[in-house]
Amino acid sequence: MNAWTLVYEGFDPAGEGLREALCTLGNGRFATRGATPDGRPRTPGTYLAGCYDRLDSVVAGRTVTNEDIVNLPDWLPLTFATPGSGWFRPEDADLLRYRHELNLRHGVLTRELRWRDGAGRVTHVRQRRLVSMADCALAALETTFTAENWSGPMRVCCTLEGRVTNCGVARYRDLRGDHLTGHETGADDGLAWLTATTRNAHVMVALATRTDGDAPAARPTLGGDHITSDHVLDLAEGEPARLTKIVALTSSRDPAGHDPRSSALRHVRRAPRFDELLARHASAWECLWRRARLDVDGPELSQLVHLYVFHLLQTLSPHTADLDAGVPARGLHGEAYRGHVFWDELFVEPWLNLRFPEISLGLLRYRWRRLPEARDAAAEAGYEGAMFPWQSGSDGREETQTLHLNPASGRWLPDNSHRQRHVGLAIAYNVWHHYLATGSMPPWCAELMLDIARFFASLAELRDGRYEIRGVMGPDEYHDGYPGSDEPGLANNAYTNIMTVWLMTRARETAVLAPHLAPPAAELALWDDVSRRMRVDFHQGVISQFTGYGDLLELDWDRYRGVRRLDRALEADGDDVNRYQASKQADTLMLCYLLGDEELTGILERLGYTPDPGLISRTISYYLRRTSHGSTLSAVVHAWILARRSRERSWDFFIEALTGDVSDVQGGTTAEGIHLGAMGGTLDLLQSCYLGLELERGGRLRLDPLVPDRLGLVCMPLRYHGRQIFVDADHREARINGTVRRTYTRGEVIMTGTGDFGRRIIHHRERLGLTREQVADKADMSPGYVKYLEENADTPDTGALYRLADALQTTVEDLLGGGQDRPPGRGPAMAHPTLEALDRDECL
Template sequence: MDPWSLVYEGFDPEREGLREALCTLGNGRFATRGAAPEAVADGVHYPGTYVAGCYDRLTSKVAGQELTNEDMVNLPNWLPLTFATPGSEWFLAGTAGLLRYRQELDMRHGVLHRLIRYRDAEGRITSVRQRRLVSMADPYLAALETTFTAENWSGPLRVRSALDGRVTNEGVARYRDLRGDHLTRHATGTRGDLTWLRARTRSSGVEIVLAARLDVSPDVAEPPELERHDDLIAETRTLGLERGRPAGINKIVALTTSRDLAIADASSAASRRAELAPGFAELLERHEIAWHDLWERARLEVTGARIQRDVRLNTFHVLQTLSPHTADLDVGVPARGLHGEAYRGHVFWDELFVLPWLTLRFPEIARGVLRYRLRRLPEARAAARAAGLCGAMFPWQSGSDGRDETQRFHLNPRSGRWTPDHSHLQRHVGLAIAYNAWQHYAVTGDMEFLAGTGVRLLVEIARFFASLARLNPASGRYEIQGVMGPDEYHDAYPGAPAPGLDNNAYTNIMTVWLLLRTREALDLVPRRAREDLCRGLGLTDVETERWEEIARRMRVDFHDEVISQFTGYERLAELDWSRYRHVRRLDRALEAEDDSPNRYQVSKQADVLMLFYLLTARELRRILDRLGYPPPPGVIRRTVRHYLSRTCHGSTLSAVVHAWVLARTDRAGSWQFFTETLTGDLTDVQGGTTAEGIHLGAMAGTLDLVQRCYLDLEARPDGLHLNPVLPQHLTTLSLCVRYRDAELCIDADPTRVRITRADDGPPALDVAVHGHHARLRRGDSHVFPLPERRAEGEPPGPGVPP
């Protein structure tokens, strides 16, 4: 197996959607699904091109309700290219006499290859080779190279290339009752040798322009046949094929929008870029150089060709969604990448699983994503005020401007019913933003970031959660009521007239963590700058003193020496798991039976266990101690066992968290969860969802598992600490990270860790491995011996005390 390639042999209509998602090519600004160039949306194929941050809002009437949704827009299709031998119909893979059909995703170079051999009705055999790229060197360009060889015949071959604006958003079956006609005001035309197509989104008014140039080899003397409509422009060329002699046609495309920087207008910019673009060979060379540089920074080498291939596949798709080009854009982390239309391209809390990996590799990208949140701070403040609260209430689903895009109704495909959706009550998205802001400073040491973006986000989010917390005179504890936790299956108490739960443990404990870290962040800012910040934010000692009180008196519930997910959790019934074995979406199964997960101790994904994913055991113990809940021995292990046995893993993120929390106490179980999430999209573990877009959080989460969990890598005030215990299946691990502006190469095996520092960054860095400290100067290398591998459960690891 080539660990740089994903290969598919044969044409498989039932798996075409999955392949299209996994063979998507992108550069962080835009991406195009791996659909066949000759394909149209027909239930088998789904061409899709998406520009990061390009959204549009439409109102639909469904089941008597008016629903307004903002979607990431499927843009005009630049791919269309098909061909026909004399007297034959245009080629379609599903109807042609295929002799061979092969797709290969070359991840090293960011190129999608396709090989076709087919026989037409007259017995003529033609081979077709295609290479496709979405340029990582120039984020406005894409290209398709097609080479034809007539194997047993000579004669004319017609080739038809088009720009197609007749597209809608219809890539997710359960959304098809909703409007998807986001594009309007189409126009097409020619400019010299170029063809162009322009369209505009209906409500957001974003203008999108495609301009295409065809380079034909050998040259074709005859002028092209032109077909022009308002929403489609096509040109047909006739190639004179000679038996055994290749002939090619290259399609170079520029995609611009009215949101782009440094343009006069989208139309002239697209034409100019397409006109000035080099030929395919030079485009490919520049593209490969850009990918080489990315892979140097993203290097993560593990044992075994298959595991290595899967790690690279996840890395590849993370970097195609969030590349260095993204750092200059005003975009967040779309939960399903730029690979499809699931979740409407919205930004959830998935950055909690994505940014830790990026921060240690590409801090400029992570910083750009956090600026996306900072720019939407006014909208988050307005949402808090509308709810009668303080600070900033970030929405569960965000899109273009930071308004709450969370749906209010959900279609259950099992029952066909639209039911109320209360997921907007997941206030914990703000905790994820704050966590990432703090981690960014901890890893980079960027005081300019902390004193600007970091503190502003932390303070406003802290204000919000402090205003959510209300003192209950009966218990003398602060409580947070009427929210949902990460579990997502529980949105109300059984029979309650209103949605919401009280004292979700994850929300309450992370609120305490947030208040403590915000105070610490303020203390780190130099005095004069801190005074200016507090004055600008209107932050007073009275307010921070209340934070201190909440951080000592927050309520946390327990039952049977286990942390309770929320108040009253222990009163819920136990589910008859024998009836629902292997059912991942229990909410849909139960609703179809007129039942609800609100009645049961079941979880879609990790909730309480998220605490052990984000916090070390040391941090968690300190928080519980200061709250007056000294944790009894073994509470974390009991809590892990309790919820693990009651979780159906209806989210791909669930396996990431469980792999993490089991890393030291159950290495075999951790590895099983790791491999499941590592290959979750490749195997389509959720049964059809990958075709709608990859699961970016799970992909990045697996990379972070290898990087931070299995190395137990932690950025502390006194330096970078590692306490690795590699799984038995990872006998070697090699990677590069950036810490405090220095590049560190880490090579680990079961007996030792070597850390080598490049000649950059500060004069000296402190690192520690299993408590053994070293100060690394520029160019230094140090070998740390590891203790003999102990029995499972020792030594303590992330979130798991001895």
């Protein structure tokens, strides 16, 4: 087995959907599924990040509106025929060999086949395909023919196919999928082109193609919604002949995208030939891998890790950072969930923060651009701040469908999942952790954090001395209400309530970092009060998932164990999952995943509860027995929380998470699109959980490794506060590789980062030609404290801040970033060990 290639041997019609999804090629701007260029079955799909369209459909007698990521015209079709035979189709062909190979290092999909026609002529065909990471508008398909026992003409038909719809998910086929209209085709100076426009969003897309190779130029045949060109290759026995299809895809969403057709034609006209295009593309991938490298022992594990990194970067690449696009739950690999953005960024961005922080910042910007819509949604619902939707698409409105189909019963049922308000908590968590990883809190990120805090503070209602949050759903998704109640939603979901407490405390800290956005004192006082008096329920010595959870029935797990979608199975049986203590995925246990035992215990104590030492362990055991793992995210979370409790069980969940899409653990769903959140979460499990990486205030990175024995040596580069470090760890020791190589003890701070505040002190000191001692004397503080402020990411208190600004002949506003996209430091710098030798008066 090669750790850098994914291989499929033979033609398997039943498995084509899964292979197509896992062989998708993309560059963060657009992606094309690994469908064959010819034959059936095939589910072609080309998807442009952020390109959505809305259609009305009549379902169960009701008109419903759905917004989908749009399946764009198919640039792949290419088929061929020997003299006297029909067009090649793999399902009908006499195949002597058939193989797909996905090169993960360089992003190239190769198909090789040997085919014998009815006359006994054997032809070897090799196709190489790429979606360029170097030029994000380009893609290419190279086909090489070798006649093994014959000579003569080979006919080749190339097509740009506009007759496509969104039909990749069976349960959506009662809904309209004809998003494209207004097709036009044409030919221009040897180039062919096709344009189409989405029906309601009015996004124009354009494809232009150039054919290179050993065949004479062919005149295209224009159809209204497709364009074909027929070529003839004169094959000589044993001599390879090539035909290459270079394609450019542009749209009116592009910068300066007022004329996509002209732009596509320019791109394809200027594109190099295939070999140079491939070289540039491979070089771009090599650059990505230098930052994304995550090495583990053994080719099988390595292959799966590389596959996950590969698909993550195909969906979210440096190109994505410049787009207005979020984290689609199923990647750009299929049409499941309609390409919508849920909360999967919660699992993806932590890995990106320490590798490609510019990408994660771009993803946060997607949320910020939709802040006005979130504010309007909150106001319309009677709340303050910003209420983000559970499903987001083009403009940030709630895209959750009102009805969903249960494939097990064939019935359309109400969908209450829009009540998962916790998506806002995920956004806030990502803002904060991007700040911890980079030392950067742009004002617009602070604005996001504060407005989300305002919403949850207004959502909380004071009852009998405790704040309660009612009418919501947690991450579990099975429970959307109480048994027999007509009122949807639950009261006091523990995950929502406790993460709201976490948010209130972080929002108050954010207000210090962004003083020009600081809320009024009364609002800060309210946040503090909510953070101290939130209600949390308990039963049987564990944290209750929501009020009344302990009163629900126990499920007959002997009957239903192994059924991942209990909600569908029970509904098909005439029952209701709301009646039972059963979870689709981690809900309460998400608190252990995001906060860890220590912080979770601290929050409970802050709320006035007295958690005993066994509370969290009992809670984990309790819900683990009652979870069906109906989401691929479930294995990630449980592997994480068991890593320091049950290494064997953690390993089992880790392997399930790592093989989830390759083995299609959810039973056919991967064919509709990869599970991007599970992929990102699995990578972060390796990076942060098993290595014990902890990002702390003050620019400190802590290491507490507990690498599973069977994982062997884990090696990776990380980018922390703008500095590159290299980590090697196994189950015995961990090393930080830089100018000095040494072994670190568990829990030791391995790195501190200089924040922007410290860099600004250095800038002004050097501008004035002052030493640290001179600055310290002018500012009436110790030289040691000035040195600390320069080398770390903290800020002093207000009095010292003003004296420091005077000493450096600048303003406090300038030292704190001037209200621009230059964030301040990390708060009061008093609790660091390097200051223990200083008197407090020396730092004030």
